[in-house]
Amino acid sequence: MSRGACARTVRGVAFDLDSGRLIGRWPFPAPGGTCNDIAIARDGSAYASDTPGGRILRLPKGGSALEVTVIDERLKGIDGLDFGADGALYWNNVQKNELWRVMLPAAGRPAQFTLLEASEKMGGPDGLRHIGGNRFLQAEGTSGRATLITVKGNEARIQVLKDGLNSSPGITLIGDTVYVVEGKIQYLFNPELRGKDPGPFKAIAIPLPKP
Numbered sequence: 001m002s003r004g005a006c007a008r009t010v011r012g013v014a015f016d017l018d019s020g021r022l023i024g025r026w027p028f029p030a031p032g033g034t035c036n037d038i039a040i041a042r043d044g045s046a047y048a049s050d051t052p053g054g055r056i057l058r059l060p061k062g063g064s065a066l067e068v069t070v071i072d073e074r075l076k077g078i079d080g081l082d083f084g085a086d087g088a089l090y091w092n093n094v095q096k097n098e099l100w101r102v103m104l105p106a107a108g109r110p111a112q113f114t115l116l117e118a119s120e121k122m123g124g125p126d127g128l129r130h131i132g133g134n135r136f137l138q139a140e141g142t143s144g145r146a147t148l149i150t151v152k153g154n155e156a157r158i159q160v161l162k163d164g165l166n167s168s169p170g171i172t173l174i175g176d177t178v179y180v181v182e183g184k185i186q187y188l189f190n191p192e193l194r195g196k197d198p199g200p201f202k203a204i205a206i207p208l209p210k211p
Helices: none
Strands: 002-007 011-016 022-027 035-040 047-051 054-061 067-071 078-082 089-093 098-103 112-117 125-130 135-142 143-150 157-161 169-173 175-179 203-207
Touching: 011 035, 022 112, 047 078, 054 078, 078 135, 089 125, 098 125, 125 169, 135 169, 157 175, 157 203
Parallel strands: 035 078, 078 125
Antiparallel strands: 002 011, 011 022, 035 047, 047 054, 054 067, 078 089, 089 098, 098 112, 125 135, 135 143, 143 157, 169 175, 175 203
């Protein structure tokens, strides 16, 4: 079993989860950027978000280099991304507090973007994970929330699972339990906190509501 990750040197990196062995590194195409999240498509290709560059990059299964799949002004601020059951790629914009769906280019057809109508305002949407059907988990760093998103057509209903989190950047599902982490990112950027002990970092368990 393997899973992608993002390196600070602007490379996509993959490790074997059973052994911890490094599988490979794939540099971002010029001009670099910021690797923020990775999603795996049904065919085994890995797709990565480039937040400042407004790009979606693709590494084909068994490929040797990342390639630019989509570049668009609307993608500037892209953060979390994952594929839905419909095969579309869903992604959030951490800067503009938006949730989008994009049908990736295929057979000469350009990418097709849809801005979803969220039922309430989001605050710094970050990690995004598909959990089956039309449901996604989302971590919101600025608002400090873990949310459950249900997509119906072009509407996205947001249900708060937990609030009061300290800048949560990531979320996932194991069994029937949601795990959300706290990033405490202000300890990196707030001069008054830099160098101080942020205390323990936690993965917080939340029961997943029934559909």
